[in-house]
Amino acid sequence: MPAKVSTTATRAALLAAAREEFAAYGVAGARVDRIAERAGVNKERIYGHFGSKEKLFDAVITEAIDDLTAQIALPGSDPVDYVAKLSAYYQAHPELVRLLMWEALNYRGQELLPGQEARVERCARKTASMSERPTEATARTVFLLTGLALFPAMMPQLARILLGEAAGDQEAMREHAAAFAAAALRDGLPGEGPSGG
Amino acid sequence: MPAKVSTTATRAALLAAAREEFAAYGVAGARVDRIAERAGVNKERIYGHFGSKEKLFDAVITEAIDDLTAQIALPGSDPVDYVAKLSAYYQAHPELVRLLMWEALNYRGQELLPGQEARVERCARKTASMSERPTEATARTVFLLTGLALFPAMMPQLARILLGEAAGDQEAMREHAAAFAAAALRDGLPGEGPSGG
DNA sequence: TTGACATCCAACTAGTTGGTTGGTGTAGCG
DNA sequence: CGCTACACCAACCAACTAGTTGGATGTCAA
Numbered sequence: 001m002p003a004k005v006s007t008t009a010t011r012a013a014l015l016a017a018a019r020e021e022f023a024a025y026g027v028a029g030a031r032v033d034r035i036a037e038r039a040g041v042n043k044e045r046i047y048g049h050f051g052s053k054e055k056l057f058d059a060v061i062t063e064a065i066d067d068l069t070a071q072i073a074l075p076g077s078d079p080v081d082y083v084a085k086l087s088a089y090y091q092a093h094p095e096l097v098r099l100l101m102w103e104a105l106n107y108r109g110q111e112l113l114p115g116q117e118a119r120v121e122r123c124a125r126k127t128a129s130m131s132e133r134p135t136e137a138t139a140r141t142v143f144l145l146t147g148l149a150l151f152p153a154m155m156p157q158l159a160r161i162l163l164g165e166a167a168g169d170q171e172a173m174r175e176h177a178a179a180f181a182a183a184a185l186r187d188g189l190p191g192e193g194p195s196g197g
Numbered sequence: 198m199p200a201k202v203s204t205t206a207t208r209a210a211l212l213a214a215a216r217e218e219f220a221a222y223g224v225a226g227a228r229v230d231r232i233a234e235r236a237g238v239n240k241e242r243i244y245g246h247f248g249s250k251e252k253l254f255d256a257v258i259t260e261a262i263d264d265l266t267a268q269i270a271l272p273g274s275d276p277v278d279y280v281a282k283l284s285a286y287y288q289a290h291p292e293l294v295r296l297l298m299w300e301a302l303n304y305r306g307q308e309l310l311p312g313q314e315a316r317v318e319r320c321a322r323k324t325a326s327m328s329e330r331p332t333e334a335t336a337r338t339v340f341l342l343t344g345l346a347l348f349p350a351m352m353p354q355l356a357r358i359l360l361g362e363a364a365g366d367q368e369a370m371r372e373h374a375a376a377f378a379a380a381a382l383r384d385g386l387p388g389e390g391p392s393g394g
Numbered sequence: 395t396t397g398a399c400a401t402c403c404a405a406c407t408a409g410t411t412g413g414t415t416g417g418t419g420t421a422g423c424g
Numbered sequence: 425c426g427c428t429a430c431a432c433c434a435a436c437c438a439a440c441t442a443g444t445t446g447g448a449t450g451t452c453a454a
Contacts, residue, residue: 025225026223026226026302028222028225028226029223098302102302103354104298104353104355105223105295105302136363140360140370141373143349144374146348146355147344147345147348147349150348151340151343151347154301155301155344156301157301166333173340176338176341180341180381181381184378186380
Protein backbone atom coordinates (compact mmCIF):
# COMPACT_ATOMS: atom_id res chain seq x y z
CA MET A 1 0.00 0.00 0.00
CA PRO A 2 1.34 3.41 -0.90
CA ALA A 3 0.54 6.53 1.03
CA LYS A 4 -3.17 6.04 0.69
CA VAL A 5 -5.73 4.26 2.76
CA SER A 6 -7.76 2.58 0.03
CA THR A 7 -7.90 4.57 -3.17
CA THR A 8 -9.21 1.84 -5.41
CA ALA A 9 -11.77 0.69 -2.84
CA THR A 10 -13.05 4.23 -2.45
CA ARG A 11 -13.25 4.63 -6.19
CA ALA A 12 -15.10 1.36 -6.61
CA ALA A 13 -17.53 2.18 -3.81
CA LEU A 14 -18.19 5.53 -5.44
CA LEU A 15 -18.80 3.92 -8.83
CA ALA A 16 -21.19 1.35 -7.38
CA ALA A 17 -23.12 3.93 -5.40
CA ALA A 18 -23.22 6.26 -8.39
CA ARG A 19 -24.53 3.49 -10.62
CA GLU A 20 -27.46 2.97 -8.30
CA GLU A 21 -28.10 6.65 -7.88
CA PHE A 22 -27.84 7.54 -11.56
CA ALA A 23 -29.95 4.56 -12.56
CA ALA A 24 -32.62 5.65 -10.11
CA TYR A 25 -32.66 9.40 -10.68
CA GLY A 26 -30.71 10.24 -13.81
CA VAL A 27 -27.96 12.82 -14.11
CA ALA A 28 -30.03 15.85 -13.18
CA GLY A 29 -31.94 14.06 -10.45
CA ALA A 30 -28.96 12.36 -8.87
CA ARG A 31 -27.54 13.97 -5.73
CA VAL A 32 -23.83 13.87 -5.16
CA ASP A 33 -24.35 13.98 -1.41
CA ARG A 34 -26.49 10.89 -1.65
CA ILE A 35 -23.88 9.09 -3.73
CA ALA A 36 -21.15 9.93 -1.25
CA GLU A 37 -23.30 8.84 1.66
CA ARG A 38 -24.24 5.59 -0.02
CA ALA A 39 -20.59 4.90 -0.73
CA GLY A 40 -19.65 5.73 2.86
CA VAL A 41 -17.21 8.29 1.55
CA ASN A 42 -16.85 12.03 1.66
CA LYS A 43 -18.41 14.02 -1.13
CA GLU A 44 -15.17 15.69 -1.99
CA ARG A 45 -13.74 12.35 -3.09
CA ILE A 46 -16.10 12.42 -6.07
CA TYR A 47 -14.38 15.51 -7.34
CA GLY A 48 -10.95 14.19 -6.44
CA HIS A 49 -11.52 11.02 -8.40
CA PHE A 50 -13.84 12.01 -11.22
CA GLY A 51 -13.87 15.79 -11.49
CA SER A 52 -17.57 16.39 -11.77
CA LYS A 53 -20.98 14.82 -11.50
CA GLU A 54 -21.25 14.39 -15.25
CA LYS A 55 -17.84 12.83 -15.60
CA LEU A 56 -18.82 10.43 -12.87
CA PHE A 57 -21.86 9.53 -14.93
CA ASP A 58 -19.68 8.92 -17.95
CA ALA A 59 -17.48 6.62 -15.89
CA VAL A 60 -20.50 4.77 -14.57
CA ILE A 61 -22.11 4.14 -17.94
CA THR A 62 -18.85 3.23 -19.59
CA GLU A 63 -18.24 0.64 -16.92
CA ALA A 64 -21.80 -0.68 -17.20
CA ILE A 65 -21.62 -1.03 -20.96
CA ASP A 66 -18.25 -2.71 -20.73
CA ASP A 67 -19.75 -5.18 -18.29
CA LEU A 68 -22.45 -5.93 -20.84
CA THR A 69 -20.23 -6.29 -23.88
CA ALA A 70 -17.93 -8.51 -21.89
CA GLN A 71 -20.75 -10.96 -21.32
CA ILE A 72 -23.01 -10.68 -24.36
CA ALA A 73 -21.65 -10.87 -27.86
CA LEU A 74 -23.46 -9.39 -30.81
CA PRO A 75 -25.43 -11.90 -32.87
CA GLY A 76 -23.12 -14.33 -34.53
CA SER A 77 -24.66 -17.27 -36.29
CA ASP A 78 -27.64 -17.44 -33.93
CA PRO A 79 -29.58 -14.16 -33.81
CA VAL A 80 -32.48 -15.66 -31.90
CA ASP A 81 -30.16 -16.79 -29.15
CA TYR A 82 -28.80 -13.26 -29.11
CA VAL A 83 -32.25 -11.88 -28.41
CA ALA A 84 -32.86 -14.44 -25.68
CA LYS A 85 -29.51 -13.86 -23.98
CA LEU A 86 -29.73 -10.11 -24.24
CA SER A 87 -33.27 -10.07 -22.86
CA ALA A 88 -32.16 -12.13 -19.92
CA TYR A 89 -29.22 -9.86 -19.29
CA TYR A 90 -31.36 -6.74 -19.27
CA GLN A 91 -33.86 -8.40 -17.00
CA ALA A 92 -31.07 -9.26 -14.61
CA HIS A 93 -29.59 -5.76 -14.82
CA PRO A 94 -32.41 -3.24 -14.87
CA GLU A 95 -30.05 -0.44 -13.84
CA LEU A 96 -28.20 -0.81 -17.12
CA VAL A 97 -31.41 -0.32 -19.06
CA ARG A 98 -32.13 2.84 -17.12
CA LEU A 99 -28.60 4.11 -17.56
CA LEU A 100 -28.83 3.56 -21.29
CA MET A 101 -32.09 5.45 -21.42
CA TRP A 102 -30.72 8.35 -19.49
CA GLU A 103 -27.68 8.43 -21.68
CA ALA A 104 -29.87 8.42 -24.76
CA LEU A 105 -31.84 11.30 -23.31
CA ASN A 106 -28.79 13.31 -22.36
CA TYR A 107 -26.49 13.08 -25.33
CA ARG A 108 -28.91 14.06 -28.01
CA GLY A 109 -27.23 14.63 -31.30
CA GLN A 110 -23.90 15.07 -29.63
CA GLU A 111 -20.87 12.89 -30.12
CA LEU A 112 -20.49 9.54 -28.49
CA LEU A 113 -18.51 9.10 -25.35
CA PRO A 114 -14.82 8.43 -25.78
CA GLY A 115 -14.28 4.71 -25.83
CA GLN A 116 -17.48 4.02 -27.69
CA GLU A 117 -15.55 4.19 -30.93
CA ALA A 118 -13.82 1.02 -29.85
CA ARG A 119 -17.22 -0.51 -29.32
CA VAL A 120 -18.25 0.58 -32.78
CA GLU A 121 -15.44 -1.44 -34.32
CA ARG A 122 -16.27 -4.46 -32.24
CA CYS A 123 -19.88 -4.16 -33.36
CA ALA A 124 -18.91 -3.92 -36.98
CA ARG A 125 -16.84 -7.06 -36.71
CA LYS A 126 -19.63 -8.96 -35.02
CA THR A 127 -22.30 -7.81 -37.39
CA ALA A 128 -20.11 -9.00 -40.20
CA SER A 129 -20.07 -12.49 -38.77
CA MET A 130 -23.83 -12.68 -38.93
CA SER A 131 -23.96 -12.48 -42.67
CA GLU A 132 -21.47 -13.33 -45.33
CA ARG A 133 -21.91 -9.97 -46.94
CA PRO A 134 -22.63 -7.49 -44.14
CA THR A 135 -25.09 -5.07 -45.60
CA GLU A 136 -26.79 -2.03 -44.21
CA ALA A 137 -29.91 -4.17 -43.96
CA THR A 138 -28.11 -6.67 -41.76
CA ALA A 139 -27.03 -3.93 -39.41
CA ARG A 140 -30.58 -2.65 -39.24
CA THR A 141 -31.80 -6.11 -38.38
CA VAL A 142 -29.26 -6.40 -35.59
CA PHE A 143 -30.47 -3.06 -34.35
CA LEU A 144 -34.09 -4.21 -34.32
CA LEU A 145 -33.19 -7.47 -32.62
CA THR A 146 -31.53 -5.45 -29.91
CA GLY A 147 -34.70 -3.42 -29.67
CA LEU A 148 -36.76 -6.55 -29.26
CA ALA A 149 -34.63 -7.45 -26.26
CA LEU A 150 -34.43 -3.97 -24.80
CA PHE A 151 -37.88 -2.59 -25.34
CA PRO A 152 -39.78 -4.67 -22.78
CA ALA A 153 -37.28 -3.65 -20.14
CA MET A 154 -37.49 -0.02 -21.18
CA MET A 155 -41.24 0.43 -21.18
CA PRO A 156 -42.74 -1.55 -18.32
CA GLN A 157 -45.59 0.90 -17.95
CA LEU A 158 -46.62 0.42 -21.57
CA ALA A 159 -46.43 -3.33 -21.02
CA ARG A 160 -48.71 -2.82 -18.08
CA ILE A 161 -51.24 -1.01 -20.23
CA LEU A 162 -51.19 -3.53 -23.06
CA LEU A 163 -50.77 -6.71 -21.06
CA GLY A 164 -52.37 -5.99 -17.72
CA GLU A 165 -51.40 -8.46 -15.04
CA ALA A 166 -49.52 -10.55 -17.58
CA ALA A 167 -46.92 -7.78 -17.75
CA GLY A 168 -45.33 -9.22 -14.67
CA ASP A 169 -44.33 -12.41 -16.43
CA GLN A 170 -41.08 -11.18 -17.88
CA GLU A 171 -39.83 -14.60 -18.77
CA ALA A 172 -42.84 -15.13 -21.02
CA MET A 173 -42.09 -11.78 -22.61
CA ARG A 174 -38.52 -12.81 -23.27
CA GLU A 175 -39.64 -16.04 -24.87
CA HIS A 176 -42.17 -14.19 -26.97
CA ALA A 177 -39.54 -11.75 -28.16
CA ALA A 178 -37.27 -14.61 -29.14
CA ALA A 179 -40.12 -16.34 -30.95
CA PHE A 180 -40.94 -13.11 -32.73
CA ALA A 181 -37.35 -12.76 -33.85
CA ALA A 182 -37.28 -16.37 -34.98
CA ALA A 183 -40.43 -15.84 -37.02
CA ALA A 184 -39.01 -12.74 -38.65
CA LEU A 185 -35.75 -14.44 -39.57
CA ARG A 186 -37.28 -17.73 -40.60
CA ASP A 187 -36.58 -17.17 -44.27
CA GLY A 188 -33.35 -15.28 -43.86
CA LEU A 189 -32.59 -11.72 -42.91
CA PRO A 190 -35.00 -9.06 -44.14
CA GLY A 191 -33.44 -7.22 -47.01
CA GLU A 192 -31.43 -10.24 -48.10
CA GLY A 193 -33.64 -13.15 -48.86
CA PRO A 194 -36.39 -13.37 -51.48
CA SER A 195 -38.83 -12.04 -48.94
CA GLY A 196 -36.89 -8.85 -48.41
CA GLY A 197 -38.52 -5.48 -48.77
CA MET B 198 -65.90 34.85 -21.47
CA PRO B 199 -65.62 35.51 -17.75
CA ALA B 200 -63.37 38.10 -16.21
CA LYS B 201 -60.14 36.72 -17.60
CA VAL B 202 -57.72 38.07 -20.10
CA SER B 203 -56.78 34.89 -21.91
CA THR B 204 -56.83 31.97 -19.57
CA THR B 205 -56.92 29.29 -22.18
CA ALA B 206 -54.25 30.94 -24.28
CA THR B 207 -51.95 31.22 -21.28
CA ARG B 208 -52.59 27.64 -20.36
CA ALA B 209 -51.93 26.46 -23.88
CA ALA B 210 -48.73 28.49 -24.14
CA LEU B 211 -47.59 27.02 -20.86
CA LEU B 212 -48.34 23.50 -22.02
CA ALA B 213 -46.52 23.99 -25.29
CA ALA B 214 -43.48 25.50 -23.61
CA ALA B 215 -43.49 22.82 -20.96
CA ARG B 216 -43.65 20.12 -23.57
CA GLU B 217 -40.50 21.42 -25.18
CA GLU B 218 -38.74 21.92 -21.88
CA PHE B 219 -39.68 18.56 -20.41
CA ALA B 220 -38.86 16.77 -23.64
CA ALA B 221 -35.45 18.39 -23.66
CA TYR B 222 -34.48 18.14 -19.99
CA GLY B 223 -36.86 15.79 -18.20
CA VAL B 224 -38.71 16.52 -15.01
CA ALA B 225 -35.71 17.04 -12.77
CA GLY B 226 -33.73 18.92 -15.39
CA ALA B 227 -36.55 21.18 -16.50
CA ARG B 228 -36.60 24.71 -15.09
CA VAL B 229 -39.91 26.30 -14.34
CA ASP B 230 -38.46 29.75 -14.97
CA ARG B 231 -37.41 28.66 -18.41
CA ILE B 232 -40.87 27.27 -19.14
CA ALA B 233 -42.51 30.51 -18.05
CA GLU B 234 -40.09 32.57 -20.08
CA ARG B 235 -40.56 30.43 -23.17
CA ALA B 236 -44.32 30.75 -22.79
CA GLY B 237 -44.04 34.50 -22.35
CA VAL B 238 -45.89 34.16 -19.07
CA ASN B 239 -45.12 34.64 -15.43
CA LYS B 240 -43.84 31.70 -13.47
CA GLU B 241 -46.59 31.98 -10.92
CA ARG B 242 -49.13 31.06 -13.59
CA ILE B 243 -47.70 27.55 -13.65
CA TYR B 244 -48.73 27.08 -10.05
CA GLY B 245 -52.06 28.81 -10.57
CA HIS B 246 -52.93 26.54 -13.46
CA PHE B 247 -51.23 23.28 -12.65
CA GLY B 248 -50.19 23.30 -9.01
CA SER B 249 -46.67 22.02 -9.33
CA LYS B 250 -43.91 21.17 -11.74
CA GLU B 251 -44.75 17.48 -11.64
CA LYS B 252 -48.44 18.01 -12.22
CA LEU B 253 -47.52 20.16 -15.17
CA PHE B 254 -45.48 17.26 -16.48
CA ASP B 255 -48.46 14.96 -16.04
CA ALA B 256 -50.64 17.38 -17.98
CA VAL B 257 -48.05 17.62 -20.73
CA ILE B 258 -47.61 13.90 -21.21
CA THR B 259 -51.32 13.21 -21.00
CA GLU B 260 -51.92 15.75 -23.72
CA ALA B 261 -49.10 14.33 -25.83
CA ILE B 262 -50.36 10.78 -25.55
CA ASP B 263 -53.90 11.87 -26.32
CA ASP B 264 -52.60 13.58 -29.43
CA LEU B 265 -51.02 10.30 -30.45
CA THR B 266 -53.95 8.03 -29.75
CA ALA B 267 -56.22 10.45 -31.57
CA GLN B 268 -54.18 9.99 -34.74
CA ILE B 269 -52.83 6.44 -34.57
CA ALA B 270 -55.06 3.50 -33.85
CA LEU B 271 -53.71 0.28 -32.46
CA PRO B 272 -53.20 -2.49 -35.02
CA GLY B 273 -56.48 -3.61 -36.44
CA SER B 274 -56.39 -5.92 -39.40
CA ASP B 275 -53.07 -4.56 -40.68
CA PRO B 276 -50.28 -4.76 -38.08
CA VAL B 277 -47.57 -3.89 -40.57
CA ASP B 278 -49.31 -0.69 -41.46
CA TYR B 279 -49.50 0.02 -37.74
CA VAL B 280 -45.73 -0.22 -37.43
CA ALA B 281 -45.23 1.99 -40.46
CA LYS B 282 -47.67 4.66 -39.31
CA LEU B 283 -46.43 4.62 -35.74
CA SER B 284 -42.81 4.89 -36.85
CA ALA B 285 -43.68 7.86 -38.98
CA TYR B 286 -45.54 9.51 -36.14
CA TYR B 287 -42.65 9.14 -33.74
CA GLN B 288 -40.24 10.42 -36.31
CA ALA B 289 -42.44 13.45 -36.80
CA HIS B 290 -42.83 13.96 -33.04
CA PRO B 291 -39.51 13.26 -31.37
CA GLU B 292 -40.58 15.14 -28.24
CA LEU B 293 -43.25 12.54 -27.61
CA VAL B 294 -40.66 9.79 -27.65
CA ARG B 295 -38.55 11.65 -25.15
CA LEU B 296 -41.55 12.36 -22.94
CA LEU B 297 -42.47 8.70 -22.95
CA MET B 298 -38.94 7.78 -21.97
CA TRP B 299 -38.86 10.25 -19.14
CA GLU B 300 -42.20 9.06 -17.93
CA ALA B 301 -41.00 5.46 -18.03
CA LEU B 302 -37.96 6.50 -16.03
CA ASN B 303 -39.94 8.45 -13.49
CA TYR B 304 -42.89 6.26 -12.65
CA ARG B 305 -41.07 3.10 -11.91
CA GLY B 306 -43.34 0.50 -10.44
CA GLN B 307 -45.85 3.12 -9.40
CA GLU B 308 -49.38 3.39 -10.62
CA LEU B 309 -50.30 4.77 -13.96
CA LEU B 310 -51.44 8.32 -14.38
CA PRO B 311 -55.15 8.93 -13.99
CA GLY B 312 -56.73 8.79 -17.40
CA GLN B 313 -54.48 6.01 -18.56
CA GLU B 314 -57.05 3.52 -17.44
CA ALA B 315 -59.29 4.80 -20.16
CA ARG B 316 -56.46 4.21 -22.56
CA VAL B 317 -56.11 0.69 -21.25
CA GLU B 318 -59.67 -0.11 -22.21
CA ARG B 319 -59.25 1.41 -25.61
CA CYS B 320 -56.13 -0.69 -26.09
CA ALA B 321 -57.89 -3.85 -25.04
CA ARG B 322 -60.63 -3.23 -27.52
CA LYS B 323 -58.20 -2.58 -30.34
CA THR B 324 -56.03 -5.53 -29.56
CA ALA B 325 -59.12 -7.67 -29.70
CA SER B 326 -59.83 -6.54 -33.22
CA MET B 327 -56.46 -7.82 -34.35
CA SER B 328 -57.26 -11.38 -33.60
CA GLU B 329 -60.52 -13.27 -33.38
CA ARG B 330 -59.55 -14.66 -30.03
CA PRO B 331 -57.41 -12.04 -28.29
CA THR B 332 -54.81 -13.95 -26.37
CA GLU B 333 -52.00 -12.88 -24.15
CA ALA B 334 -49.68 -13.75 -27.03
CA THR B 335 -51.50 -11.32 -29.29
CA ALA B 336 -51.08 -8.56 -26.77
CA ARG B 337 -47.39 -9.33 -26.49
CA THR B 338 -47.06 -9.14 -30.24
CA VAL B 339 -48.77 -5.77 -30.29
CA PHE B 340 -46.34 -4.67 -27.62
CA LEU B 341 -43.34 -5.81 -29.65
CA LEU B 342 -44.69 -4.18 -32.79
CA THR B 343 -44.92 -0.94 -30.87
CA GLY B 344 -41.33 -1.50 -29.81
CA LEU B 345 -40.25 -1.96 -33.40
CA ALA B 346 -41.69 1.45 -34.16
CA LEU B 347 -40.47 3.19 -31.02
CA PHE B 348 -37.03 1.76 -30.52
CA PRO B 349 -35.22 3.48 -33.40
CA ALA B 350 -36.54 6.80 -32.18
CA MET B 351 -35.54 6.03 -28.62
CA MET B 352 -31.97 4.96 -29.15
CA PRO B 353 -30.45 7.10 -31.89
CA GLN B 354 -27.01 6.82 -30.34
CA LEU B 355 -27.14 3.03 -30.52
CA ALA B 356 -28.27 3.31 -34.12
CA ARG B 357 -25.27 5.49 -34.67
CA ILE B 358 -22.97 2.84 -33.28
CA LEU B 359 -24.48 -0.03 -35.21
CA LEU B 360 -25.29 1.74 -38.45
CA GLY B 361 -22.75 4.52 -38.70
CA GLU B 362 -23.66 7.15 -41.25
CA ALA B 363 -26.68 5.14 -42.35
CA ALA B 364 -28.30 5.93 -38.99
CA GLY B 365 -29.37 9.24 -40.44
CA ASP B 366 -31.69 7.60 -42.96
CA GLN B 367 -34.69 7.25 -40.70
CA GLU B 368 -37.08 6.53 -43.51
CA ALA B 369 -35.05 3.45 -44.42
CA MET B 370 -35.16 2.40 -40.80
CA ARG B 371 -38.92 2.76 -40.75
CA GLU B 372 -39.25 0.66 -43.87
CA HIS B 373 -36.93 -1.94 -42.44
CA ALA B 374 -38.95 -2.13 -39.23
CA ALA B 375 -42.14 -2.60 -41.22
CA ALA B 376 -40.50 -5.30 -43.32
CA PHE B 377 -39.25 -6.98 -40.18
CA ALA B 378 -42.75 -6.96 -38.73
CA ALA B 379 -44.17 -8.30 -41.98
CA ALA B 380 -41.66 -11.14 -41.97
CA ALA B 381 -42.48 -12.02 -38.38
CA LEU B 382 -46.21 -12.06 -39.02
CA ARG B 383 -46.01 -13.75 -42.40
CA ASP B 384 -47.46 -17.01 -41.08
CA GLY B 385 -49.77 -15.53 -38.52
CA LEU B 386 -49.20 -14.10 -35.11
CA PRO B 387 -46.55 -15.77 -32.97
CA GLY B 388 -48.19 -17.86 -30.33
CA GLU B 389 -51.22 -18.57 -32.50
CA GLY B 390 -50.21 -20.27 -35.68
CA PRO B 391 -48.38 -23.55 -36.09
CA SER B 392 -45.11 -21.64 -35.84
CA GLY B 393 -45.95 -20.34 -32.40
CA GLY B 394 -43.58 -20.57 -29.47
C1' DT C 395 -69.01 54.51 -13.33
C1' DT C 396 -68.37 51.36 -9.89
C1' DG C 397 -67.80 47.02 -7.53
C1' DA C 398 -66.42 42.36 -7.81
C1' DC C 399 -63.56 39.08 -9.43
C1' DA C 400 -60.13 36.61 -11.83
C1' DT C 401 -55.80 37.03 -14.40
C1' DC C 402 -51.45 38.34 -14.26
C1' DC C 403 -46.64 39.58 -12.60
C1' DA C 404 -42.16 41.59 -10.14
C1' DA C 405 -39.97 40.70 -6.24
C1' DC C 406 -39.06 37.73 -2.57
C1' DT C 407 -37.79 33.55 0.31
C1' DA C 408 -36.50 29.35 2.32
C1' DG C 409 -34.18 25.42 1.23
C1' DT C 410 -30.91 22.77 -1.81
C1' DT C 411 -27.20 21.91 -4.78
C1' DG C 412 -22.70 21.18 -6.94
C1' DG C 413 -18.43 22.26 -5.86
C1' DT C 414 -14.31 24.11 -2.60
C1' DT C 415 -11.16 24.67 1.14
C1' DG C 416 -8.26 24.12 5.12
C1' DG C 417 -6.70 20.88 7.86
C1' DT C 418 -5.82 15.86 9.78
C1' DG C 419 -3.78 11.22 9.61
C1' DT C 420 -0.90 7.81 7.54
C1' DA C 421 2.77 5.61 4.77
C1' DG C 422 7.21 5.80 2.54
C1' DC C 423 11.98 7.73 2.73
C1' DG C 424 16.38 9.73 4.04
C1' DC D 425 12.62 10.95 13.67
C1' DG D 426 11.15 14.58 10.74
C1' DC D 427 9.72 15.51 6.04
C1' DT D 428 6.95 14.91 2.05
C1' DA D 429 3.03 13.28 -0.47
C1' DC D 430 -1.09 11.61 -0.87
C1' DA D 431 -5.89 9.97 0.64
C1' DC D 432 -9.22 11.64 3.27
C1' DC D 433 -12.97 14.61 5.52
C1' DA D 434 -16.05 18.38 8.19
C1' DA D 435 -17.50 22.58 7.38
C1' DC D 436 -18.36 25.96 4.29
C1' DC D 437 -20.23 28.85 0.26
C1' DA D 438 -22.07 31.01 -3.75
C1' DA D 439 -25.49 30.06 -6.94
C1' DC D 440 -29.67 28.45 -8.04
C1' DT D 441 -34.41 26.34 -7.40
C1' DA D 442 -39.37 25.55 -6.68
C1' DG D 443 -42.79 27.77 -4.81
C1' DT D 444 -45.24 32.34 -2.55
C1' DT D 445 -47.05 36.89 -1.93
C1' DG D 446 -49.11 41.42 -2.43
C1' DG D 447 -50.63 44.30 -5.49
C1' DA D 448 -51.53 46.12 -10.50
C1' DT D 449 -54.52 45.38 -14.50
C1' DG D 450 -58.31 44.23 -17.26
C1' DT D 451 -63.21 42.44 -17.91
C1' DC D 452 -67.88 41.66 -16.83
C1' DA D 453 -72.36 42.83 -14.50
C1' DA D 454 -75.35 46.25 -12.96
